[in-house]
Amino acid sequence: MVTVVSAILRRDLELGFRRWGDVASPLMFFAIVTALFPLALSPAREVLQGLGPGVLWIAALLAMLLSLNALFRQDLEDGSMEQLVVGPHPLPLIMLAKALAHWLLSGLPLVLLAPLLAVTYHLPAEGVRALCVTLLLGTPTLSLLGSVGAALTAGVRQSGGLLALLILPLCLPVLMFGSRATALAAEGEVVTGPLYLLGALLALAVTLVPATSSAAIRISLD
Amino acid sequence: MSDFLAMGGYAEYVWSTFGLTAVVLVINMVGARRRLRNSLREAGLRAARQRRQAS
Amino acid sequence: MINLSNDAMLVADELTLWRGELCLFDGLSVAVEPGQALMVRGPNGAGKTTLLRVLCGLTRPEAGQVHWCGEPVETSGEQFGRALAYCGHQTGLKADLSLAGNLAFAARLAGLHGEPWRDIMAQLGLASRADLLVRHLSAGQQRRGALVRALMVPAQLWVFDEPFTNLDAAGRDWLEARLDAHLDRGGMAIIAAHHELRPRPGLRTLELAEAR
């Protein structure tokens, strides 16, 4: 059980480092999009503090969408996913490992970069801490939900916009709770409620998504 | 009759919603019928083609 | 070597598959027993690849069932997965990893220790290419790399899709000899190929007609 997950993680992480460009571009996208709003709207402190949580969360969500598109496409083209499906190991476990690898390469870096960008929005310390905690809890759910969408659209030709259209409605609860919790924390309020809800969404995703994305990838490979 | 049309001052809202509903219903009725006609026609062409091949 | 249970069998009955307007096969039944090799032949587009994928449980037929040791292949997961070695048109190797890296991954996944691919790789003349990125290998070398991956993990049922393409004469002889040894041990093979396999006991041929 563990060998399967660790083998897949090790391979995908090595691939990620080999093609560091694919890892870096969502990060740069995250930074650029957050920089757009002060330039487009106004650098005034109150405006940015009000916008901060929402903008940072939306930019993080869109950045993850970028990397989701290619999640299974390459594996389908070179036949490595086929080998995993035909192999003896349970497919849901493999899909969970793939989603985890995607999160480590795209979700986690966002969480690490977020405090830096939050400073440019004059977010207070509690706000920055809440941002990191909510991103830490929310981005794995985005990776899991995204892996279902990526599996469904892996076999389809140009599917950039399609994946976003399929996944964004499903990611709305995470976005709402995440950005809301960050905004409330920035105003010094207690945010345990939304954090529990984010945790619940993550637990739900970890249990339901692997079986779903396995069915989806089998259909794409058909 | 005219006060019926006035709808107690809400005329534009009530009639616009009912009008839009009628339009959407008609669009769906025509659309469903045309979708069926197309499939019937295609199936007919295929049947004719297969009958020609068979004979 | 894994214990080759001699009652293992792959049975496919009444397979039917359409591709759009074309019927690839209809009511096709085939069975493979230990020691037998089934060669699937037919013109391009006759559905050879699709039939192999159906037999592996990758593609779902319109009608019909495929059983391995009595279990439908789609749900027999571990048992069928351990017994099967599939080599399709694609190599199954990641282009941005080295050949050795890919094979190490496959070995770890199969729970094998050490480097079981070294000697097979040497026999196929790839020893000097082990650390090259798969992206930089020629088509022939990539095919042989895929063969190494398929043969490295012991499996009872080989399902190979045109394994002889891009192989030179030496490579062909090697694979034919390897096939003989596999069949003698009670292994099974389903091979789609254009060229004639060497006649041998237990070799059967399935001719697929042009899809109509």
Added chain:
Amino acid sequence: MKLPTWFHKLGSPPHFYRLATLLTPWFYVPAVLLLLAGTYGGLVLAPADYQQGDGFRIIYVHVPSAYLSTMVYGVMAVASAIGLIWRMKLAHSVAAAAAPIGAWFTFLALVTGAIWGKPMWGTYWEWDPRLTSELILLFIYLGYISLRGAFDDRDKADRACAVLALVGVVNLPIIHYSVIWWSSIHQGPTIKKLDAPSITGDMLWPLLVMILAYTLIFAALLLQRVRAEVLDRERNARWVLDIMGAPAQGN
């Protein structure tokens, strides 16, 4: 799990096709009649609401389409589950046929809701939990329809869309309650939400008639579209050729 034979019989395309051809008028005619009766009841017979005056009559078109938008997605989810579990192509045809109808009525619910908002709140669009959920549901429908359009192989499209419909049906309640939670945080309970005014008897029966009429119209539209989907999927089957022998009847 052994299924009742009528379920399999219903599931066989030729049987269903003949049944659908027969039933379609039996749904259409009563639907139109009920629609007229409901509209007359709602616009003429029902008394004006003491708060919203005649403006409340919009509920007679808004509520049925809002009900239909969620009910149709339920039909799609059930059909998708049956299609995946028992591998019934007909069930996938039902899901494929229902989607565009559901999308249209969701759009209708959205616009009629917004128009109804104008006299109530003074603005056409209000991020009210019900309208927001309706908007998200429309995106989910559009996502389903575009995923179906992205596949050229019909069987793959069916199975992929079935998975998406099931993922959607699990997420719908979550999205709905998070929208309610989200709007309660932002607006607070001060703003009166768009809930149906207290309905008395003679206001209520037209609404029930309209809901029944909408359901029957959906059934009629669905039967026609499913017949088309079945014809597209069974193009190689024998019975389609026999039917084509007879003069084409597209009622």
